[in-house]
Amino acid sequence: MIDEQARLLSNREVAADFYLARLNAPHIAVRIEPGQFVNIQVGAGVAPLLRVPLSVSGADREAGIIEVLYEAVGPKTRALSQVGPDAALPTLSPSRQGLAAPSEGTRVVLVGCGICVPPLLYWGLKLRQRSYQTALLVGARTADKHLSNELLAPAADAVHLATDDGSLGHAGLVTDLLQNELAEKGPCAVYCCGPHGMMQAVAAICLEAQVPCQVSLEEYMACGIGICVGCAVELATAKGDTDYGRYARVCVDGPAFDARQIKWGNAWPT
């Protein structure tokens, strides 16, 4: 864990309310892994009080740069979107478990939606550098909630989009795209980031198809370093056999988990 004064290099709008911030943070850049997040202090610490956790969408170790792609939706992300270059932002690199690569030669399918796609972009790029074949499936409500092809393309050999209203790509859910992928091309390793319901659906499809699935989770948190015990996620099987192990902390026990570890709902098979 490291707390670093990151310097904002650029912060530009890349889609409707979506911003890409590049930060000089050399200590974090050398150790951050795909699927992990950074916790950024925006403002002086009373309002907003807590930091904002944001997934890292890219890192350049040599240049000491990290990138975060975020949607300006709440007070903190809106405030961050207004911060100009050269600002110093206390940035904590807290998370422990990044995404883990599949065995060599395995085909990779990345499943994300809207603004939940950033960790998959970083992961896809890394896997392609290691010669994995990757497909990226992204769902969004409408066409303008999709990131541009320029941002998505480097992460995958093939990009497939879906929109709820049919304004771009497949008219329907991103899980339809995953079902197609599995039916047409067979076994693969799936990595998923998105809202709870979408991840649950993807986890269920993967369980049924008997393909491995890792998820990068987000949960409301106060600290991001494991001390508030706020970002709890219920496990399918309690760790250590006591009630204490019923929940894991997303920030330090994750944020990446094997989808089978998570209790997605009360009826979830264990």
Place this chain on the structure above:
Amino acid sequence: MGQRMADLSIDFAGVQLRNPVLLASGTCNYGQELLPLTDFARLGGLVTKTITPQPRGGNPPQRIVETPAGMLNSIGLQNPGLEAFVEKQWPLLADLDAQVVVNIAGFTVEEFGQMAASLEALAGIAALEVNISCPNVEAGGDNFATRPQTAAAAIAAVRSRTQRPVIAKLTPNVTDIAEIARAVVDAGADAVSLINTLVGMAIDVEQRRPVLGGITGGLSGPAIKPVALAMVWKVAQAVDVPVMGIGGITSARDALEFMVAGASAGQVGTASFANPNAGVEIVEDLYAYCDERGIDRIASLVGSLR
């Protein structure tokens, strides 16, 4: 940095503190996560997350929501339980260069006594802070801290089973906190700490549901500081034991306000969530404040309200 002159040490109910800044229960877990991010040797000490007799999984998510200048939590006393604490957490805590106060709770009077007795053999615990006031967990309906009789009963049970200093942690969710303070002191508490969180709630209007899995939660952060300050001032006048001030301390100035109001020491809580080194930075600023103003002993400020 100029030469440091001020003496920040405090004798808190017989516990020798290097300085009056401790990390509050529930905001530093059992210390380990903060090791790379702060220096316990520069703090007065830390208070562990509450330990209960049995392991507890805690409340369903969502457990945290930010509110104006504060936050609500609904953790539900997630903790490994007494046995695992003694085996796993305590040896690591004992290695820290810091005064460690262990926070305990029970769900019956007898459990409070058992908790104290079970910890008595562990060398190195500076004091017990007794959580009779956590608003998140129901103990047969009422919580101990809301009535003088039940608060006193829990403290008396601890008192009778330990030689260590006993600090009673008080809830603000009462009509007259001074009445509760007097009751726990009469029952044998060596000190009181206050305030625990204020009961609060957040609602998602679109879904018409409570935001927190536990429905209500505990409000903390700068938003509660004026409430805490008033209660510390009131309690400090009502009892003759040392008072530990808690509630929204984010800066050295906040800590000084509590000391002037009558607190001998203070605990930094929510501020550590945004800045894991907040406690140490407050200590540094206390040195600067005292040195700039020629204050030799910070203890001289305690209860100095004119």
